[in-house]
Amino acid sequence: xxxxxxxxxxxxxxxxxxxxxxxxxxxxxxxxxxxxxxxxxxxxxxxxxxxxxxxxxxxxxxxxxxxxxxxxxxxxxxxxxxxxxxxxxxxxxxxxxxxxxxxxxxxxxxxxxxxxxxxxxxxxxxxxxxxxxxxxxxxxxxxxxxxxxxxxxxxxxxxxxxxxxxxxxxxxxxxxxxxxxxxxxxxxxxxxxxxxxxxxxxxxxxxxxxxxxxxxxxxxxxxxxxxxxxxxxxxxxxxxxxxxxxxxxxxxxxxxxxxxxxxxxxxxxxxxxxxxxxxxxxxxxxxxxxxxxxxxxxxxxxxxxxxxxxxxxxxxxxxxxxxxxxxxxxxxxxxxxxxxxxxxxxxxxxxxxxxxxxxxxxxxxxxxxxxxxxxxxxxxxxxxxxxxxxxxxxxxxxxxxxxxxxxxxxxxxxxxxxxxxxxxxxxxxxxxxxxxxxxxxxxxxxxxxxxxxxxxxxxxxxxxxxxxxxxxxxxxxxxxxxxxxxxxxxxxxxxxxxxxxxxxxxxxxxxxxxxxxxxxxxxxxxxxxxxxxxxxxxxxxxxxxxxxxxxxxxxxxxxxxxxxxxxxxxxxxxxxxxxxxxxxxxxxxxxxxxxxxxxxxxxxxxxxx
Numbered sequence: 001x002x003x004x005x006x007x008x009x010x011x012x013x014x015x016x017x018x019x020x021x022x023x024x025x026x027x028x029x030x031x032x033x034x035x036x037x038x039x040x041x042x043x044x045x046x047x048x049x050x051x052x053x054x055x056x057x058x059x060x061x062x063x064x065x066x067x068x069x070x071x072x073x074x075x076x077x078x079x080x081x082x083x084x085x086x087x088x089x090x091x092x093x094x095x096x097x098x099x100x101x102x103x104x105x106x107x108x109x110x111x112x113x114x115x116x117x118x119x120x121x122x123x124x125x126x127x128x129x130x131x132x133x134x135x136x137x138x139x140x141x142x143x144x145x146x147x148x149x150x151x152x153x154x155x156x157x158x159x160x161x162x163x164x165x166x167x168x169x170x171x172x173x174x175x176x177x178x179x180x181x182x183x184x185x186x187x188x189x190x191x192x193x194x195x196x197x198x199x200x201x202x203x204x205x206x207x208x209x210x211x212x213x214x215x216x217x218x219x220x221x222x223x224x225x226x227x228x229x230x231x232x233x234x235x236x237x238x239x240x241x242x243x244x245x246x247x248x249x250x251x252x253x254x255x256x257x258x259x260x261x262x263x264x265x266x267x268x269x270x271x272x273x274x275x276x277x278x279x280x281x282x283x284x285x286x287x288x289x290x291x292x293x294x295x296x297x298x299x300x301x302x303x304x305x306x307x308x309x310x311x312x313x314x315x316x317x318x319x320x321x322x323x324x325x326x327x328x329x330x331x332x333x334x335x336x337x338x339x340x341x342x343x344x345x346x347x348x349x350x351x352x353x354x355x356x357x358x359x360x361x362x363x364x365x366x367x368x369x370x371x372x373x374x375x376x377x378x379x380x381x382x383x384x385x386x387x388x389x390x391x392x393x394x395x396x397x398x399x400x401x402x403x404x405x406x407x408x409x410x411x412x413x414x415x416x417x418x419x420x421x422x423x424x425x426x427x428x429x430x431x432x433x434x435x436x437x438x439x440x441x442x443x444x445x446x447x448x449x450x451x452x453x454x455x456x457x458x459x460x461x462x463x464x465x466x467x468x469x470x471x472x473x474x475x476x477x478x479x480x481x482x483x484x485x486x487x488x489x490x491x492x493x494x495x496x497x498x499x500x501x502x503x504x505x506x507x508x509x510x511x512x513x514x515x516x517x518x519x520x521x522x523x524x525x526x527x528x529x530x531x532x533x534x535x536x537x538x539x540x541x542x543x544x545x546x547x548x549x550x551x552x553x554x555x556x557x558x559x560x561x562x563x564x565x566x567x568x569x570x571x572x573x574x575x576x577x578x579x580x581x582x583x584x585x586x587x588x589x590x591x592x593x594x595x596x597x598x599x600x601x602x603x604x605x606x607x608x609x
Contacts, residue, residue: 071490115138150164156202187405201247221265307331332556333553360434385407478506515559
C-alpha cells in the first residue's frame with residue numbers, strides 16, 4: 001500500500017474542504033492508489049478539464065464578437081493616437097501641455113506610447129493609424145482577460161463552473177463591453193485590473209492567506225493600476241475594500257489590517273505615479289496642477305443628470321440608438337412625439353430594453369436582500385455603486401455607457417452569487433434568457449454588415465465635401481447628432497473620413513461651452529483665418545427650424561436655443577455653397593466678417609460678466 005507524506009495541502013471552495021496528500025512515498029511492491037486518495041485527485045482533474053473547456057469557449061466567444069461586430073462609436077481613440085504621435089514630434093512642449101499626460105487617463109497614453117515605439121510606430125507610414133491599432137489591440141486583449149478573470153472569479157466563488165460561464169457570457173453580452181472591446185480607450189483595461197484585484201483577493205481569502213504580504217500588496221497594486229488607467233475606477237475602490245472585509249469573515253475587526261494595507265498600497269501607487277507625471281509634464285505649481293486637472297473635464301458641466309442617468313444605465317447593457325432622443329422629445333417636446341401615428345408601438349419598441357435592465361437590477365437587489373448569504377454582497381454592491389451614480393449625475397456626464405463600467409465587476413459577482421443559490425432555478429433561467437436576448441440585440445445592432453447601408457447617403461455628402469475642402473480647414477457642425485460627425489465617430493480611420501476638414505461642434509449639450517459657444521466659435525474661426533485656412537459651416541446652422549432627422553431637442557440643455565444659431569451665423573458673408581440643400585457654406589474672410597465676429601465675442605463677454 002501507499003503511505004502519504006505527513007505534509008498536506010488544502011483546497012477549499014464554498015461547498016466543502018478537500019484534503020489530499022502533497023507528495024506520495026510508494027514503497028516497493030505498491031500496486032494501486034487507495035480509493036481514499038483517488039477521489040479528490042480525480043475531482044481536481046475533472047474541474048481542470050471543465051475550466052479548460054469553458055475558457056476555450058469564452059475565448060471563441062470573444063473572437064466571434066471581434067469578427068462579426070464593430071464599434072458604433074470610438075470615443076476619443078483618434079485623439080489618443082494623435083496625442084501619442086504629437087508627443088513624439090514635440091520634444092519640448094510647454095509646461096503642463098504635453099498631450100501624453102492626462103489626469104483622467106494617466107497611464108493610458110504612456111502605455112500605448114511605449115508599445116507604439118516597441119512595435120515600430122515611429123517608422124511606420126501612418127504613425128497615427130499605427131498608434132490607434134496599438135491601443136485597439138490592448139483593449140481587445142484586455143477584453144479577453146476580463147472575461148476569463150470573471151469566469152474564474154465567479155466559478156471559484158460559487159464552486160460551480162457553469163455559474164462562471166453564464167456570468168462571463170453575461171458580461172460579454174453587454175453593449176459597453178462589446179463596443180469598447182475594439183476601441184482604443186482605457187475603460188476595459190481599467191476593468192481588467194479591478195477584476196484581477198477581485199480575483200486575487202477572493203482566491204487568497206478562500207485559501208486563508210489574507211495575512212500574506214502577497215494578498216494586500218497584489219490587490220493594492222492592481223486597484224491602483226485601475227485608477228491610473230481611468231480615474232473613475234477610484235469610485236469603486238471602496239467597494240473592493242469592503243469586499244475584503246466582509247467576504248468569508250465573521251469578525252470584521254480581524255480584516256481591518258488587510259483593508260488598511262490594501263488602501264495604503266493603492267494610495268501610494270496612485271500618488272507616486274501622479275507625482276512622476278507632474279514632473280514629466282513640468283508642472284511645478286498648484287495653479288498649474290489645477291489647470292491640468294480642469295482640462296481633463298473637457299468643459300463638462302452636468303445638466304439634468306438625474307434624467308440622463310435613466311437612459312445612461314440601460315445604455316451600458318443595450319444599444320439604444322436614437323431612443324434617448326425619443327425620450328427627451330417626449331419630455332421636452334411632447335407635441336412632436338404625440339403626432340406620430342404609431343405612438344404606442346414606438347413607446348413599446350423602446351421601453352422594453354429599459355424595463356428589462358431595471359427589472360434585472362431589481363431582481364439582483366431583491367435576491368441579495370432575501371438571503372442571509374447575500375446581505376454582505378448587497379452592502380458591497382451599494383458601496384461601489386452609489387459613488388459612481390453620484391459622479392455621473394452631479395459631477396460628469398451620465399449618458400455614455402462606459403460611465404458605469406466600474407460597477408460591472410462587483411455587479412456580475414453578485415449575479416454569480418444569485419445563480420449559485422439552490423432552489424432559484426426560475427430566476428437563473430430568466431437571467432440566462434436576458435443575457436441571450438441582450439447578446440442578440442447588441443450583436444445585430446453592432447453588426448459589421450450594416451455600415452455601408454447605414455451611411456450610404458452620408459458617404460456621398462462627405463465625398464462631395466472632401467473635393468471642396470482641405471484637411472486643415474475647419475467645418476462647424478450643429479451638434480454631435482450631425483450625420484457626418486456620427487459617421488466619423490463610427491469610422492474615424494476610414495480613408496474617406498480622414499480627408500474631411502477638422503470638425504467643430506457649435507452646440508455641445510451638457511458642457512460649459514453651452515454658455516459661451518458664440519465666443520468660442522468666433523475665436524476658432526478667426527484663428528483658422530489667421531493661419532490661412534478656410535472655414536465652412538453646415539447649412540443646418542442657418543435653418544429657421546430644425547428638421548426631425550437632425551435629432552435636435554429644444555430644451556435638452558436650457559442654455560442652448562435653436563433660434564440663436566441662425567441669428568449668429570446668418571449675418572456672415574459666404575463665398576460659395578456645396579453638396580446640396582443639406583450641404584455646407586464657405587465663409588468669406590472679409591473685413592466685415594472679422595469685425596462682426598469680434599463684436600459678437602465682446603458683446604458676449606460683457607453679457608457674461
